[in-house]
Amino acid sequence: MPITRKNDGIHLVLIPRRRANSKDIVASWGLMSSRGIFTSITRKEDDPIALRMARALDRPGDDRERLLLRIGLPVGKYWICKRSPQHAYEAMECLGGNGVIEDFITARLYRDAPINAIWEGSGNVQALDVLRALSKSPDVLEAWLAELDKGLGGNAALDDAVARLKSELADTEDAPYRARELADWLALTMQASLLVQAGNAAVADAFIASRLATRNDRNYGSLPRRLDIDAIIARGDPRQA
Numbered sequence: 001m002p003i004t005r006k007n008d009g010i011h012l013v014l015i016p017r018r019r020a021n022s023k024d025i026v027a028s029w030g031l032m033s034s035r036g037i038f039t040s041i042t043r044k045e046d047d048p049i050a051l052r053m054a055r056a057l058d059r060p061g062d063d064r065e066r067l068l069l070r071i072g073l074p075v076g077k078y079w080i081c082k083r084s085p086q087h088a089y090e091a092m093e094c095l096g097g098n099g100v101i102e103d104f105i106t107a108r109l110y111r112d113a114p115i116n117a118i119w120e121g122s123g124n125v126q127a128l129d130v131l132r133a134l135s136k137s138p139d140v141l142e143a144w145l146a147e148l149d150k151g152l153g154g155n156a157a158l159d160d161a162v163a164r165l166k167s168e169l170a171d172t173e174d175a176p177y178r179a180r181e182l183a184d185w186l187a188l189t190m191q192a193s194l195l196v197q198a199g200n201a202a203v204a205d206a207f208i209a210s211r212l213a214t215r216n217d218r219n220y221g222s223l224p225r226r227l228d229i230d231a232i233i234a235r236g237d238p239r240q241a
């Protein structure tokens with residue numbers, strides 16, 4: 001089960017990259033650029049948590065990594081599966097009418113995207129599994145927060161978000177009702193922390209500004225100004241990999 005849950009996440013992170021990160025999509029035109037960048041950082045945001053959990057799976061003898069996996073797998077599966085239909089849809093729209101015809105892969109990606117949140121544990125089941133893990137052993141939360149804290153100090157919005165998460169976690173009232181929101185915040189803050197730890201300031205700043213700072217992420221293409229857009233485009237260009 002852990003392997004298949006991880007695969008759901010990895011699969012969703014890797015497959016749409018073919019389209020969403022293409023420089024052809026991320027045109028220099030401002031709005032298209034903002035939307036393309038947003039689809040790109042949506043993938044970038046998902047990469048770290050999927051790959052971090054893959055690394056933990058590679059170390060079965062390490063207790064710390066095992067504790068991290070305990071909530072990392074349900075959090076990662078929950079969040080990545082929830083984001084994928086929207087991401088696939090936006091990638092399709094970037095290609096206009098071509099995106100929707102069967103000759104292009106985007107139509108199939110869009111049609112298949114919701115399946116991942118249904119099988120191998122649906123969204124609610126994953127969110128409730130996170131609560132179960134947290135309530136069974138305090139070591140699980142301790143390991144998660146230790147990993148999270150490694151990204152602190154470099155970005156005030158991330159620091160604020162982690163403080164808010166900790167206060168939400170300390171409040172156990174109505175926990176099942178709040179399970180999805182907690183899973184969201186566990187995922188968002190960990191992804192931001194891992195991006196900060198990875199050292200690519202352009203991607204980390206764009207992600208944190210759009211997801212954790214005051215701005216919202218109701219739609220693709222609503223990034224704040226003054227981000228290092230060129231650096232993100234260059235990083236997402238498969239021809240430069």
Ligand SMILES: Cc1cc2nc3c(=O)[nH]c(=O)nc-3n(C[C@H](O)[C@H](O)[C@H](O)COP(=O)(O)OP(=O)(O)OC[C@H]3O[C@@H](n4cnc5c(N)ncnc54)[C@H](O)[C@@H]3O)c2cc1C
Nearest residue numbers: 114115116117118119120121122123124125126127128176
């Ligand atoms: C394409 C595909 C391939 C599949 N392949 C396999 C396979 O190879 N082998 C296999 O064994 N199964 C397979 N399945 C079955 C899959 O694992 C189940 O569909 C999945 O576990 C959901 O169960 P269910 O369909 O009975 O829905 P339900 O469990 O009835 O879930 C319906 C809804 O209720 C919610 N829900 C359920 N329980 C709770 C709860 N306790 N608290 C809160 N909310 C809850 C869920 O989140 C969901 O939204 C496959 C499914 C699909 C779609």
